[in-house]
Amino acid sequence: MSTYTLDTATSRATPSPVPGKRMTVPALKGRKKADGDRFVTEQPLVMLTAYTMRNAQLLDPHCDLLLVGDSLGQVIYGLPSTVPVTMEMMCAHGAAVVRGSWHALVAVDMPFGSYEASPEQAFASAARVMKETGCAAVKLEGGEAMAPTVRFLTERGIPVFAHVGLTPQAVNALGGYGARGRSEAEAAKILGDARAVADAGAFAVVLEGVMESLAEEITRAVPIPTIGIGASPQCDGQILVTEDMLGLFERTPRFVKRYDDLAGRIGEAVATYADEVRTRSFPTSDQTYRPKA
Numbered sequence: 001m002s003t004y005t006l007d008t009a010t011s012r013a014t015p016s017p018v019p020g021k022r023m024t025v026p027a028l029k030g031r032k033k034a035d036g037d038r039f040v041t042e043q044p045l046v047m048l049t050a051y052t053m054r055n056a057q058l059l060d061p062h063c064d065l066l067l068v069g070d071s072l073g074q075v076i077y078g079l080p081s082t083v084p085v086t087m088e089m090m091c092a093h094g095a096a097v098v099r100g101s102w103h104a105l106v107a108v109d110m111p112f113g114s115y116e117a118s119p120e121q122a123f124a125s126a127a128r129v130m131k132e133t134g135c136a137a138v139k140l141e142g143g144e145a146m147a148p149t150v151r152f153l154t155e156r157g158i159p160v161f162a163h164v165g166l167t168p169q170a171v172n173a174l175g176g177y178g179a180r181g182r183s184e185a186e187a188a189k190i191l192g193d194a195r196a197v198a199d200a201g202a203f204a205v206v207l208e209g210v211m212e213s214l215a216e217e218i219t220r221a222v223p224i225p226t227i228g229i230g231a232s233p234q235c236d237g238q239i240l241v242t243e244d245m246l247g248l249f250e251r252t253p254r255f256v257k258r259y260d261d262l263a264g265r266i267g268e269a270v271a272t273y274a275d276e277v278r279t280r281s282f283p284t285s286d287q288t289y290r291p292k293a
Ligand SMILES: Nc1nc(=O)c2c([nH]1)NC[C@@H]1CN(c3ccc(C(=O)N[C@@H](CCC(=O)O)C(=O)O)cc3)CN21
Pocket: 070, 071, 074, 075, 082, 168, 176, 177, 178, 179, 241, 243, 244, 249, 252, 253, 254, 255
């Protein structure tokens, strides 16, 4: 049956074009196995960001996970950092992405200020995100300091994706977006952060902007998948901001590989349209309503 109603946040705009079930949190956990003194994943996990229904539709068949990242602050709203991003933004874009996906596990970033004050504040915010979007999990930044919150949420039915290393919501405290874990003391701190959130029940962890040796150490140490961004091939999976890898966002960090130049291609298409309008070569009779002959 391809009939549907649009009466809830989670109903789909279109039926699934791809067979197979949606990735679940338990299935994801099962991807990593104990092997002697380390943990291993057979095949790397594929993750990208999505902020809109249409992008979710295009990415979903190829991805294990989709993240509605608070990077939408910079990428969609032109804000200077992720700090000003609101719950309203995350809920609206989260619901759109869930409507455009069938296969991937959708996680939504908790925005700065919505979870740090207490486990109770985090639960209220995370429950709202899950109710309003239909997502499978929430993601929050922080290590040891957030571990009690991670436990509080997971014990109450909210799967938590953790995020350690370079945590962009702390840009004002970190003083920039430089790679983390360069000193031994900082590397030890980040390893402790990853262990703490894994012990507290997080089902996966983003490692952002860390040295390869540290990413390898964490990936071997924790029983949950590590998803890297600027964190080397040693991770159990990779994530990039979709607009970065498609060449749609002007300023990109060193860890981005550009797989296309969509900004260039959009510029060419729009320049052609502008030229055709100005020379009256668009629209032609094909695009014009006229009485039938
Ligand atoms: N479009 C986009 N892509 C991202 O990867 C991203 C966002 N936005 N917004 C949220 C955070 C912020 N991130 C960032 C932002 C900037 C750098 C950056 O400029 N890195 C420089 C080094 C900076 C330094 O050493 O101080 C680089 O060249 O890698 C890195 C990560 C990652 N996230």
